[in-house]
Amino acid sequence: MLDTLGTLERTHSCGELREKNVGEKVVLMGWVAKKRDFGVLTFIDLRDRDGITQIVVSEETDLDAHEKAKAIRGEYVIAVKGEVFSRAEGTHNKKLATGDIEVHVHEVLILNDAKTLPFELEKAGSQNLASEDLRLKYRYLDLRRPRLQHNIRMRAKAVKEIRNYMDNLGFTEIETPILLKSTPEGARDFIVPSRIHTSKFFALPQSPQILKQICMISGLDKYYQIARCFRDEDLRADRQPEFTQLDVEMSFANQEMVYRVIEGMFTSVLRLIDVELPNPFPRMTYAEAMRRFGSDKPDLRFEMELQDLSETLKGTEFAPFASVLENKGEIKCIVVKGKADYSRKTLDELQEFVKRYGANALAWVKVADETTSSLLKVLGEEAISNIVSNVNAEKGDLILIVAGKKSVVAAALGALRIEVAKRENLIDRNAYKPLLVTEFPMFEYNDETGNYDAAHHPFTSPMDEDLEKFKTAIEDESQRHLLGEVRAKAYDAVINGYECAGGSIRIHQKSIQALNFKALGLSPEVARERFGFFLDALEYGTPPHGGFAAGIERTCMILCGTENIRDVMAFPKTASAQDLMMDSPGTVDDSQLKELGIKVVE
RNA sequence: GGAGUCAUAGUUCAGUUGGUUAGAACGCCAGCCUGUCACGUUGGAGGUCGCGGGUUCGAGCCCCGUUGACUCCGCCA
Numbered sequence: 001m002l003d004t005l006g007t008l009e010r011t012h013s014c015g016e017l018r019e020k021n022v023g024e025k026v027v028l029m030g031w032v033a034k035k036r037d038f039g040v041l042t043f044i045d046l047r048d049r050d051g052i053t054q055i056v057v058s059e060e061t062d063l064d065a066h067e068k069a070k071a072i073r074g075e076y077v078i079a080v081k082g083e084v085f086s087r088a089e090g091t092h093n094k095k096l097a098t099g100d101i102e103v104h105v106h107e108v109l110i111l112n113d114a115k116t117l118p119f120e121l122e123k124a125g126s127q128n129l130a131s132e133d134l135r136l137k138y139r140y141l142d143l144r145r146p147r148l149q150h151n152i153r154m155r156a157k158a159v160k161e162i163r164n165y166m167d168n169l170g171f172t173e174i175e176t177p178i179l180l181k182s183t184p185e186g187a188r189d190f191i192v193p194s195r196i197h198t199s200k201f202f203a204l205p206q207s208p209q210i211l212k213q214i215c216m217i218s219g220l221d222k223y224y225q226i227a228r229c230f231r232d233e234d235l236r237a238d239r240q241p242e243f244t245q246l247d248v249e250m251s252f253a254n255q256e257m258v259y260r261v262i263e264g265m266f267t268s269v270l271r272l273i274d275v276e277l278p279n280p281f282p283r284m285t286y287a288e289a290m291r292r293f294g295s296d297k298p299d300l301r302f303e304m305e306l307q308d309l310s311e312t313l314k315g316t317e318f319a320p321f322a323s324v325l326e327n328k329g330e331i332k333c334i335v336v337k338g339k340a341d342y343s344r345k346t347l348d349e350l351q352e353f354v355k356r357y358g359a360n361a362l363a364w365v366k367v368a369d370e371t372t373s374s375l376l377k378v379l380g381e382e383a384i385s386n387i388v389s390n391v392n393a394e395k396g397d398l399i400l401i402v403a404g405k406k407s408v409v410a411a412a413l414g415a416l417r418i419e420v421a422k423r424e425n426l427i428d429r430n431a432y433k434p435l436l437v438t439e440f441p442m443f444e445y446n447d448e449t450g451n452y453d454a455a456h457h458p459f460t461s462p463m464d465e466d467l468e469k470f471k472t473a474i475e476d477e478s479q480r481h482l483l484g485e486v487r488a489k490a491y492d493a494v495i496n497g498y499e500c501a502g503g504s505i506r507i508h509q510k511s512i513q514a515l516n517f518k519a520l521g522l523s524p525e526v527a528r529e530r531f532g533f534f535l536d537a538l539e540y541g542t543p544p545h546g547g548f549a550a551g552i553e554r555t556c557m558i559l560c561g562t563e564n565i566r567d568v569m570a571f572p573k574t575a576s577a578q579d580l581m582m583d584s585p586g587t588v589d590d591s592q593l594k595e596l597g598i599k600v601v602e
Numbered sequence: 603g604g605a606g607u608c609a610u611a612g613u614u615c616a617g618u619u620g621g622u623u624a625g626a627a628c629g630c631c632a633g634c635c636u637g638u639c640a641c642g643u644u645g646g647a648g649g650u651c652g653c654g655g656g657u658u659c660g661a662g663c664c665c666c667g668u669u670g671a672c673u674c675c676g677c678c679a
Contacts, residue, residue: 038642039635054639074629093639116630119613128614133671186679206679233678234603356605356675415674444679457679520679564672575672 015051
């Protein structure tokens with residue numbers, strides 16, 4: 001028979017009692033984390049959100065309470081009444097915050113029992129957690145782990161800090177609809193059928209982009225929102241189909257003003273973990289980031305920058321390299337300090353690794369008394385020694401070389417740089433290195449369609465310096481390739497290699513917007529069909545404006561020191577976008593479908 | 603859409619060259635135990651080796667397929 005709570009109230013949490021509370025009568029409630037039974041004496045580790053307190057029940061002094069304690073099992077929910085005692089000398093537990101005291105209990109209430117859990121929450125002395133699918137199925141149990149509880153609370157603190165910060169700067173929190181209209185470009189939409197308008201569909205927002213711009217046209221001036229966003233795309237360790245952004249837009253703003261808001265926001269949030277970010281953040285153009293790090297989101301916690309060998313190898317007779325250089329490709333490398341002793345097996349692994357990014361091969365030079373290289377036969381000793389001296393490699397270093405298309409070399413070496421840093425433990429876990437990446441390209445060439453797509457989104461403003469180029473490329477068909485050179489007023493904030501925020505200054509003049517649609521290959525009719533209301537709005541006095549969106553989960557991953565987005569979300573989905581606890585997505589009744597006018601085709 | 607890794611007791615894992623009755627630790631159940639906190643100790647229960655097919659005298663192990671989890675490429679304006 002279970003006990004009832006009645007009017008009993010907790011006096012303390014399980015994490016707060018200390019030496020100074022000795023002698024106090026207390027009531028604690030929580031879950032049984034562990035029971036240690038000594039026959040006439042029983043110890044219970046009682047856990048709640050705040051910590052663990054040791055409970056002692058003795059048969060000698062409290063026969064009834066002890067009888068009850070005997071029946072208690074793991075994860076039972078109990079309430080105890082007792083008195084705080086200082087622990088006897090030699091029995092203090094330094095591993096517990098409450099380890100200097102214990103509660104001697106004279107009354108035990110069993111508020112609820114519990115089945116044996118399908119997995120142990122945390123095995124003492126072991127890092128091994130139960131498999132992820134099991135923990136996701138029983139997410140409510142996994143969430144009992146102190147680590148996850150800490151992360152969830154850290155996330156709440158971060159969001160609260162962000163609200164304070166934005167509010168102090170005079171921004172207004174504005175909610176925008178979750179039921180919007182589908183637009184075909186960008187990510188795939190989640191669509192929602194309408195019962196009232198059979199055969200018509202809403203779409204969930206990929207982001208509130210257009211609506212926040214409309215807010216600027218409305219004169220709301222400074223908008224922000226902690227906005228849920230939905231994208232029906234494949235997942236990654238840092239990507240979920242629904243996620244949360246701090247979405248910000250401001251009027252009469254230039255890039256510098258937006259940068260200050262971004263810097264201040266991350267600075268105030270990182271202070272939650274006692275980290276002081278530099279002010280201002282270091283900056284790098286997109287071109288420089290790609291050149292030096294092979295990535296638009298470089299991790300600056302370690303060096304190992306990419307170095308260019310194209311000049312060194314100019315005129316080489318080695319056909320693969322010669323043809324790469326002829327076709328405007330690149331030959332670049334990274335120097336791995338002191339790793340000339342890498343085995344053939346390791347180098348093979350790394351070669352397989354870069355092949356994923358489209359590289360044909362990974363060449364290497366081991367600098368030693370007798371320098372060896374996979375290229376020795378084809379390039380000759382002199383060329384190898386030129387490479388060694390031009391990249392400032394020293395004895396004991398390993399040079400890893402990739403040749404190919406610029407984009408492939410950047411992707412392969414950029415990823416290899418991180419892979420090697422992880423293998424060699426070169427990343428300082430306590431370092432926090434922010435970076436503003438600026439001057440992103442306005443367009444990306446699409447190999448499949450032969451079109452230029454918006455690199456950021458179709459409302460991004462070109463840089464003033466590139467406006468002429470932009471216009472020429474659109475007006476003169478033969479100069480279309482210039483689109484690839486136009487830079488945008490677009491920027492990202494990167495911390496420790498994670499793209500934590502991104503944004504742009506928007507186009508606020510209708511004529512430029514029309515040109516941009518033309519550049520993107522959107523006919524006026526199609527543009528009107530998709531964005532007509534927005535184009536209309538642009539005509540009624542649109543202020544210059546811009547903003548950014550910051551990923552709440554990625555920011556929290558950094559705050560919590562985890563590399564997995566599921567660790568900072570209460571109810572995440574699996575890599576195949578399922579919820580194993582609710583078993584969603586699921587089917588719906590035929591009657592529901594009928595009402596919506598929808599037929600499922602098998 | 604593609605690739606890789608993994609799947610054996612409730613959990614985490616081991617399982618030799620394909621060969622008798624598939625093991626360990628933790629957890630669970632029962633007993634003993636007055637200072638534990640990874641309690642100790644005695645005993646016990648617990649297995650469709652993810653699923654389907656194949657090779658073989660014989661498959662946890664080899665082959666094919668499939669499902670799921672994770673990671674990556676593509677994708678993510």
